[in-house]
Amino acid sequence: MFAATITLTINAVAKILNRVNQDSYGSEYLYSSATESLTMKVRHTTDSVDADGIIAKRHNVYVEWTVFPTGVDAMKKFTYTSTLRHGKFNDPIASADLAKAVNVWIAAGTNAVDLASGVN
Numbered sequence: 001m002f003a004a005t006i007t008l009t010i011n012a013v014a015k016i017l018n019r020v021n022q023d024s025y026g027s028e029y030l031y032s033s034a035t036e037s038l039t040m041k042v043r044h045t046t047d048s049v050d051a052d053g054i055i056a057k058r059h060n061v062y063v064e065w066t067v068f069p070t071g072v073d074a075m076k077k078f079t080y081t082s083t084l085r086h087g088k089f090n091d092p093i094a095s096a097d098l099a100k101a102v103n104v105w106i107a108a109g110t111n112a113v114d115l116a117s118g119v120n
Contacts, residue, residue, distance in 0.1 A: 041060070044058070
């Protein structure tokens with residue numbers, strides 16, 4: 001189980017999300033202020049058998065950041081998702097290693113901004 005709080009830092013400002021729900025399939029975290037809110041959902045499921053005959057375990061993180069409207073700006077909403085999948089009987093560490101490699105690539109240089117801007 002993850003900690004009761006998770007800190008996400010956006011534009012050098014730490015936001016502490018508190019766990020508001022926990023069950024055997026995942027967790028939900030929430031941060032809210034007068035100007036914004038963040039929701040983070042962690043979910044775990046087992047997929048049906050795929051075309052290759054493999055049953056996959058799926059692990060998802062979904063984060064939604066809402067910036068509330070002001071007198072001059074409309075409401076803004078941003079989301080981020082990450083999914084790790086591996087065969088039910090495969091080593092989850094290999095899936096985690098792949099996720100780490102992709103996250104390092106996204107964080108390098110301007111890759112995150114380029115990706116968010118639609119660069120192929």
